[in-house]
Amino acid sequence: MATKLITIAFDVMGSDHGPAEVVRGAAQLSLESPHIHALLVGDRALIDDALAEIKHSGERISVQHASEHIGMDEKPGEALARKPDASVSVAARLVAEGEADALVSAGNTGACVLSCARHFQLLPGVRRAALAAVYPTRDRHGQKADPFSLILDVGATVEATAEDLVTFAVMGAAYARIISRNENPKVALLSNGTEPNKGPRQVVEAHAALSAMRGLQFIGNVEGVDIPKGTADVVVTDGFVGNVCLKMLEGVHDTVVELAQYAYKESLRWRAGLAMLSGGIQRIKDITDWEQYGGAPVLGFDRIFIKAHGRSKARAIANAGKVAAKAVAHDLGKAIQQGLAR
Amino acid sequence: MATKLITIAFDVMGSDHGPAEVVRGAAQLSLESPHIHALLVGDRALIDDALAEIKHSGERISVQHASEHIGMDEKPGEALARKPDASVSVAARLVAEGEADALVSAGNTGACVLSCARHFQLLPGVRRAALAAVYPTRDRHGQKADPFSLILDVGATVEATAEDLVTFAVMGAAYARIISRNENPKVALLSNGTEPNKGPRQVVEAHAALSAMRGLQFIGNVEGVDIPKGTADVVVTDGFVGNVCLKMLEGVHDTVVELAQYAYKESLRWRAGLAMLSGGIQRIKDITDWEQYGGAPVLGFDRIFIKAHGRSKARAIANAGKVAAKAVAHDLGKAIQQGLAR
Missing domain, CATH: 3.40.718.10 (Isopropylmalate Dehydrogenase)
Known part of the structure; x- marks a missing residue:
């Protein structure tokens, strides 16, 4: 280097x-x-x-x-x-x-x-930029075994066309390749089912286009359940859905932290348990804590x-x-092009 | 009765x-x-x-x-x-x-x-039916202090018009009124911001229509962060977004359970802590366990x-x-009408 x-x-x-x-x-x-x-x-x-x-x-x-x-x-x-x-x-x-x-x-x-x-x-x-966000997952990703995935768009382009979604997929893959040293990131479309015909029209069309694309490891559709699991390295959706998902992860995190604090305050028995379990709680918090990682790119x-x-x-x-x-x-820009x- | x-x-x-x-x-x-x-x-x-x-x-x-x-x-x-x-x-x-x-x-x-x-x-x-789902929240709702909210649609109507969203709001409110004995349920639209102009066109239009409606406690838009918190008693969205959100809650639950089991297996120190903390873990699981409640209506x-x-x-x-x-x-049907x- x-x-x-x-x-x-x-x-x-x-x-x-x-x-x-x-x-x-x-x-x-x-x-x-x-x-x-x-x-x-x-x-x-x-x-x-x-x-x-x-x-x-x-x-x-x-x-x-x-x-x-x-x-x-x-x-x-x-x-x-x-x-x-x-x-x-x-x-x-x-x-x-x-x-x-x-x-x-x-x-x-x-x-x-x-x-x-x-x-x-x-x-x-x-045609349209995307705001991507890194969020923690159960599974690990890439050469560095990063415990997070990338989701985009999370708010820059509220309504995305099929063409926009394809562009987001390519941009997200380029970013994951460079930042997570993940040579061949798994890219997926977020939908309400794994079948290629599931979802609104733009998602179905993007699925077809991405399936035909070379040089991209498109693994098809993933569902909501796959977001915290980290089935894909790059999750592609429009800015409306991505924003809702990202903020949901934030809400779950806040709730977990709050319950842990509640447990800490409320009960001596719990308090002893909590101290011993700090490693476990920390792992649960890590899974839901989307703010501990560096930052989110606009692509x-x-x-x-x-x-x-x-x-x-x-x-x-x-x-x-x-x-x-x-x-x-x-040179992320060149990689995207x-x-x-x- | x-x-x-x-x-x-x-x-x-x-x-x-x-x-x-x-x-x-x-x-x-x-x-x-x-x-x-x-x-x-x-x-x-x-x-x-x-x-x-x-x-x-x-x-x-x-x-x-x-x-x-x-x-x-x-x-x-x-x-x-x-x-x-x-x-x-x-x-x-x-x-x-x-x-x-x-x-x-x-x-x-x-x-x-x-x-x-x-x-x-x-x-x-x-015009279109909706599949609703009950999911657990941090806050409690209605006369019975139920620790859950209702979200609809979660998959029956993938793409919903503004008119559909308004109908879903009315149907969800009628259901919450009857089943949770919640006389005046708080109904919200899911969006990517609380301002009335946030979101895709159909959400903005539904917002305007619901704001003008009598006999319904419409609290405006809520964001993803409000889903686990339970800010609203009834969260209204289309079947695509609702399905993704519901399955995300499922994924978070699975991850929490898995980590708890991992903790239980891996470490004696953790195991002692886990036993003491079982109440706390149970509360975290409750928040994310969407399957412990009765069922989901098709409305x-x-x-x-x-x-x-x-x-x-x-x-x-x-x-x-x-x-x-x-x-x-x-007579839920009559209440909806x-x-x-x-």
Whole structure:
């Protein structure tokens, strides 16, 4: 692997834990990854204060001031129009202009996707972009035996055509190949039955097209039960269904955590059991905890964007930066185009 | 409550645990519920053998022979055409002809729904039927504080129009009112955001129509995260999305059970903890175990049909019979028509 310096633009503002947490993540990255340069975009005073308090490698961090930012609850379209100097816009523009190689943000997802759409170009052959999400599964995947699968789209393209679904399949496979070092990822369509004729028309049509495609390990339809199991490495669906599924996993996770906390508080007998069982509970939590992993890519643009969860702590931010750098180093955009050409 | 005798036709064949298990459920019912008569439809010799081995009230059980049955893995349309004397068809016909008041089956879901469609009439104003499912939630619902919600459609109508979704909302509310004794159930549309303009067009249109409807507590859109939480008493979506969600809950349940078993086997330390924590684990399992509840209604026909899970044991079969009798006693069909008239 060549270790060409890769610059990642971090949108420092607008995450749940505030700018200092994102800065801490970039600082960790600067110490751990000599081939990554972090360009921190946001309120310069806040960033400098945060940097002053934490160990970092000064030569691998720079700052670009942006006077505004988009809040988590703001409406993306309106907010971006009202705030031309919002950190996510400035960061996306820097990436588009080649000042940085990829964008990472833990802010308002809608504003991120919209900023990408405005500043980046769709790859040739891609009609609609997809937001993908990594989620934990029972089964392990790829060379690194990652305990997670990829699901897309989870909200960028609410209604997808058969052609869009095929494109999502190719893009998801390219991403899994690069990020999970999974040479031949198993790709599946999400449907209400495994038979090729199951599902709405666009799913049936996409099934036929994917079955005929070379260079892609299409395993057919999977059902809801296969999502937590991890039957496929890449699960393809439209943004409506994907969003509902991803948020369901989040809801199940919250419920499990809540019950564990309830058990902890309520009963001494339980408490003793809980301490002994911490390994087991942790595994159950891992299965349902979709936020512990690096980040979620927006796929289909000529530039790389990784969306970190709003609740990301420094470790998750650093991981998102590493994932972004890996996608750049392996030229994800080119891999997608090659896949579409097949 | 009047205790008029209600006859429930049980399709005895084709469940995962075999005819004897269904007969055992009906036998329990005959001892517990003096107002219910069980009409057992299937292979008479098998039924008689099973009855001979179990305590039951002979005067509240009768048998109707049917020489064929549909297997779990058979294609519903083909199998029903090939087997005119299949138990589910015979049972549905007996209900249509007034020989019984409602149908209960733990067999092939597709064959059940198709038999209903062939032998029953859609209620006036109902364009498409819906298969509803009861699933466990964190929050409790209704007067009986039931720890479950209703979701529909889960597979009968894969692509639903706005009008279908509105009908499903009314039918689900009527069912919750009767079965969960929930006078004013909270009804929600499943979408990818809570705002009224979120989701595909049919969801946005249904949102507008339901907002304008009187006599229904429409709480707007809910998201995937609200499914396990139980924010709504009745979650409305199309059969494609509902099927994926229901099966996802099943997959999460299987994973939790598997991890608990793994923990139990793998480690003495864990084993001690597990025993102490059994109450907590049981609660986690309850939240994700969608099969412990009575059954799932097909809504929209002039006759009552309750689908018990294929894996139902005798207790679940008896419960499904009670639910069916309750729907008959409270005239679910009339309640749905009154709801649609508003």
